[in-house]
Amino acid sequence: MGNQVDSQLQTMIDNMPEKTGKSMEDWFGLIETQKLEKHGEIMKLLKGEHGITHGFANTIALLYRQQAAGGPVGEDELVAAQYSQKEELKPWYDKLIAEVSKFGKDVELAPKKSYVSLRRAKQFGIIQPSTKTRMDLGLNLKGEKARGVLIEGDKWSGMCSHRIEIHSLGEINAEVIDWLRKAYESAR
Secondary structure (H helix, E strand, O other): OHHHHHHHHHHHHHHHHHOOOOOHHHHHHHHHHHHOOOOOHHHHHHHOOOOOOHHHHHHHHHHHHHOOOOOOOHHHHHHHHOOOOOOHHHHHEEEEEEHOOOOOOEEEEEEEEOOOOEEOOOOOEEEEEEOOOOOOEOOOOOOOOOOOOEEEEEEOOOOEEEEEEOOOHHHHHHHHHHHHHHHHHHHH
8 A cells, every 4th residue: 555645745845845935944944933833823924924825834834833743643653543542443443444455556544633544546435433432434435325334415524425334343344345445446
């Protein structure tokens, strides 16, 4: 499994001087001289006073704050934190990852603070331990009608058109894996 998220971030960093007029290090130096710590303050400076687009400003602010905190949190630490106090759900996560890994070498995992993004050419799903007793599998299945375990609705979690609620390890069955595979196959 590759890590496209890192390559996308690196592309943004590489394009930063051309798109913003300064390198990442230059922006960090400016933020440092202003003695800003809060994300909103940094965004206001970059967007308001320097006309930086939201995407670049957000990236600069996030990376600056990560560096100030001692560096980014590792992927393993993010996943471990998701299952802290929800340890019963970790074997469910492990089973889903084992199954999705069989789909192809182009499957990418991108752990975030509260979920893991599943990507191919684009995001096709997320795995989120929502409560101590329920995991949600968010899927991008545009145009698909809800049936079986598949729940349709508003963009779930802001990113997925559908979701599947999982309440036990045994519920990760052929139907769930088939929906997951369908989302993967549509992410070309």
